[in-house]
Every structure is written in C-alpha cells, then in structure tokens.
Amino acid sequence: TKTVDENSIMVDDIITVTVTAKNTGDDKATNVIFSDPKQEHFILDKSILEQTGPMSLDIGASQTVFVYMLKATEAGSFILKSSTASFSNSANQAFPQSSSNTPTITVTAPEIPEVPKKNAVLEISTDIDSMIVERNDKISATINIKNTGDAPARAVWVNIIIPQGFEYVDGDSAIEIIGGVPKIYLESFGVQQEKEYSYTVKASELGTYTMTSEFAYEYNDGVTAEAQKVSTESVTVNIYVQKGKYDELLEQPIYIYVLPIIAIIAIGAWIFHRHKQYKF
Known part of the structure; x- marks a missing residue:
C-alpha cells in the first residue's frame, strides 16, 4: 500500500x-x-x-x-x-x-501577484491672455506640460498648430520652427515634472479660431518590454478676432477718401489764386 x-x-x-x-x-x-x-x-x-x-x-x-x-x-x-x-x-x-x-x-502553483503597470501621463494645456482680440493684435500664449503619472516620459514632441488667420511671431528659445511648424522637443520628462513655454501670435483675419497642440511621447510601463507610445492633442477655448479701430475706414470705397482730398486741394488752390490776385 x-x-x-x-x-x-x-x-x-x-x-x-x-x-x-x-x-x-x-x-x-x-x-x-x-x-x-x-x-x-x-x-x-x-x-x-x-x-x-x-x-x-x-x-x-x-x-x-x-x-x-x-x-x-x-x-x-x-x-x-x-x-x-x-x-x-x-x-x-x-x-x-x-x-x-x-x-x-x-x-x-502559487499566485503570482500582478505587477501594476506604470504610466506616464502628460497633461498639456494652453493658456492665452485674451479670448477676444482685434485684427492685427498680438496674443501671448503659454503651453504648460506636466507629468502626472508614475513613470518618466521620453521623446516628447509638442507641435503648436497655428490656425489660418494667425501668424507666429516669436517664442521661447526651446520652440523651434521645423517645416513651418513651431515644435518643442524634450528628450526626457520626469515624474511630476512641470514646464511652461510661451509664444506670441498675431491675428490677421476676422473669425473664430482655436489654438491646438499636438503631442506625442513614449514611456516604459515596467512590465511590457516594448515602449508604450501615446499621441493626442490639446485644444484651447475659442479665440474671437473682431474688427480693429481703423477697419471701418479701410473698408470704405476709395472715393470716400479721394473726394474730400480733391475738395481740400481745390479749396487750397482757389485760396492761393485769390491771394495772388489781392497781392497785385
């Protein structure tokens, strides 16, 4: 037995x-x-x-x-x-x-505790100093980047999308123009790290616009061998571009400006002519 x-x-x-x-x-x-x-x-x-x-x-x-x-x-x-x-x-x-x-x-088999995956979570927001501007005015914008996850990020790209009707004027030295697009590149971005980048744009056309930032990055979750890749976008509130102080004048027909000028020249010529008559 x-x-x-x-x-x-x-x-x-x-x-x-x-x-x-x-x-x-x-x-x-x-x-x-x-x-x-x-x-x-x-x-x-x-x-x-x-x-x-x-x-x-x-x-x-x-x-x-x-x-x-x-x-x-x-x-x-x-x-x-x-x-x-x-x-x-x-x-x-x-x-x-x-x-x-x-x-x-x-x-x-003994239960193997599951190893929690780590995440890099980049929160990107754009603040502007004014949501209502006049044509040809400049707007100051600030991009805030913060890693709220528990893993560092790497190969961080931020593309600042300038809408038609706006012009990029200038920005921080970290912002480079590549292929006509203002870009920010960060080789690494630590846990709870936070940075800000400022730039200026000019409103050239009337309308309603949004400032958009596209961003992408990678991170290691501590479990998977391959790098985790993330890409998304951040959109600000609407920006309203209205007429400027002198837009009404510029939009008037040309004769509105020409006729008064001609009249002033004619009156001046008549006064000059009369002045010569009295002189002799």
Missing part, C-alpha cells in the same frame, strides 16, 4: 510517501523484492527508509519498506507510480508481480 500525508499541495511543497507491504495470503512469502520507480514532476528531497529485500513475510505480517519525501516541481494533477513486489511461496514457486495503489496528488 502506498500512502501520502497530503493529497493537495503547492509547488515546492514536500509530501511524505510511505509504502507498506502485507501478506494477506495463506502461505509464507519468500524472496520478496520491492522496487519503487522515480516519480515524474517531483524530486526526491529525502530518503528515510529503503528496504528493497530480499526478505520474507509470514502470513498476516506487514512491513514498511519505503519512506521518503518528495518535493513538487510543477503544478498539475499527478498520479504516483505504483511500487511493485516480486515473491515466491514457501515451496519457492514464483508468483506474479504485485503492485501497490497509485495515489493522486494535486499541485497548485
């Missing part, structure tokens, strides 16, 4: 296996030889008792022949291999080999 002290264990746990032989026949067993095969999915941790024989067993006698400890190496449900015994009777007649039972051991 093969018995174990535990049928349900965890990986790396150890069980004790005991093999006992008993003569349940009506004659003495002689030349008894025992064998116990190696068990797959387990390793021998310690051998306590090993009696392979040959030996003899009287009628009704029992004998513990193996006691050993096995360590589980992987998860699963495993059937232990049977122990066997070959023997003869008192007249030295050989009998068929006898086999033990085969206990089943359920081995469970």
Whole structure:
C-alpha cells in the first residue's frame, strides 16, 4: 500500500510517501523484492527508509519498506507510480508481480501577484491672455506640460498648430520652427515634472479660431518590454478676432477718401489764386 500525508499541495511543497507491504495470503512469502520507480514532476528531497529485500513475510505480517519525501516541481494533477513486489511461496514457486495503489496528488502553483503597470501621463494645456482680440493684435500664449503619472516620459514632441488667420511671431528659445511648424522637443520628462513655454501670435483675419497642440511621447510601463507610445492633442477655448479701430475706414470705397482730398486741394488752390490776385 502506498500512502501520502497530503493529497493537495503547492509547488515546492514536500509530501511524505510511505509504502507498506502485507501478506494477506495463506502461505509464507519468500524472496520478496520491492522496487519503487522515480516519480515524474517531483524530486526526491529525502530518503528515510529503503528496504528493497530480499526478505520474507509470514502470513498476516506487514512491513514498511519505503519512506521518503518528495518535493513538487510543477503544478498539475499527478498520479504516483505504483511500487511493485516480486515473491515466491514457501515451496519457492514464483508468483506474479504485485503492485501497490497509485495515489493522486494535486499541485497548485502559487499566485503570482500582478505587477501594476506604470504610466506616464502628460497633461498639456494652453493658456492665452485674451479670448477676444482685434485684427492685427498680438496674443501671448503659454503651453504648460506636466507629468502626472508614475513613470518618466521620453521623446516628447509638442507641435503648436497655428490656425489660418494667425501668424507666429516669436517664442521661447526651446520652440523651434521645423517645416513651418513651431515644435518643442524634450528628450526626457520626469515624474511630476512641470514646464511652461510661451509664444506670441498675431491675428490677421476676422473669425473664430482655436489654438491646438499636438503631442506625442513614449514611456516604459515596467512590465511590457516594448515602449508604450501615446499621441493626442490639446485644444484651447475659442479665440474671437473682431474688427480693429481703423477697419471701418479701410473698408470704405476709395472715393470716400479721394473726394474730400480733391475738395481740400481745390479749396487750397482757389485760396492761393485769390491771394495772388489781392497781392497785385
């Protein structure tokens, strides 16, 4: 008989296996030889008792022949291999080999705690000094970048999209014009780091506009081997460009300006002519 002290264990746990032989026949067993095969999915941790024989067993006698400890190496449900015994009777007649039972051991893998993924979360906002401006006025804008995540970001690109109807005037030295687009590049951006960049634009056309910033960056989440890539955009509130102080004058027909000028010139010429007449 093969018995174990535990049928349900965890990986790396150890069980004790005991093999006992008993003569349940009506004659003495002689030349008894025992064998116990190696068990797959387990390793021998310690051998306590090993009696392979040959030996003899009287009628009704029992004998513990193996006691050993096995360590589980992987998860699963495993059937232990049977122990066997070959023997003869008192007249030295050989009998068929006898086999033990085969206990089943359920081995469970320990729960591996899930490693939380880290994230770089860049929050980008644009503030402007005025939402309502006149044509040809300048607007000061400030881009604020903050990493509110728990992982640093790298290869940060910010594209400042200047809408049609506006002109880029100037900005901080970190803002470069690449392909006609003002850009900010940051090689790395740490956790909870925050930076601001200012620039100036000029309103050249009437209308309603939005200032948009496109940004992209990468980060390592601490679990995945590949870099995580993020790209999105940030939009400000609407900007309203209205007519300037002198826009009404510029929009009038040209004769509105020409006729008064001609009249003034004519009056001046008449006064000059009369002045010459009185002089002589």
